[in-house]
Amino acid sequence: MSESLYERLGGTEGVTKIANDLVDNHMVNKAIAPRFADSDVAALKKSAATFFIAGTGGPNDYTGKDLLTAHKGMNISATEFIAVLDDALDALEKNGVGQREQEEVLFAFYSMRSQVVRV
Ligand code: HEM
Numbered sequence: 001m002s003e004s005l006y007e008r009l010g011g012t013e014g015v016t017k018i019a020n021d022l023v024d025n026h027m028v029n030k031a032i033a034p035r036f037a038d039s040d041v042a043a044l045k046k047s048a049a050t051f052f053i054a055g056t057g058g059p060n061d062y063t064g065k066d067l068l069t070a071h072k073g074m075n076i077s078a079t080e081f082i083a084v085l086d087d088a089l090d091a092l093e094k095n096g097v098g099q100r101e102q103e104e105v106l107f108a109f110y111s112m113r114s115q116v117v118r119v
Helices: 011-028 041-055 067-071 078-094 099-110
Strands: none
Touching (some): 011 041, 011 078, 078 099
16 A cells, blocks of 8 residues: 555545535534534635645645644534544545545544544
């Protein structure tokens, strides 16, 4: 497995599409949509894409907060966390991502749980 996850997801174009779909999914997911009611969707998509690109082995242009700081004080529940993973899986499937890559992305997100839930 020599190609990075970023490359296997289709580089900047592929990862950006997945990130955009992920944010769109959040906006209609009743379990979490209220959290994003006041969000600047374009800015959130940009943050999601650059975070995802950097985290999968692409260029690091992420200028947002670290995950703990970004979610501190929000009192995010385990159920909300799973809702985000559900949205990620839907975005991966919509973009025709293979099972191996889906597993890698979900594992990476899951491993961030302690920086997001009840922090
Ligand atoms: C592995 C899971 C998650 C990852 C990787 C993640 C990632 C991010 C990133 C990169 C940002 C942008 C920070 C910035 O621009 O400075 C952000 C913001 C945010 N996240 Fe998460 N997040 C996760 C889970 C969650 C969950 C479960 C919730 C609650 C439903 C949530 C709610 C929010 C909210 C409300 C914001 C601020 C949006 C805004 O500024 O408009 N996140 N997250």
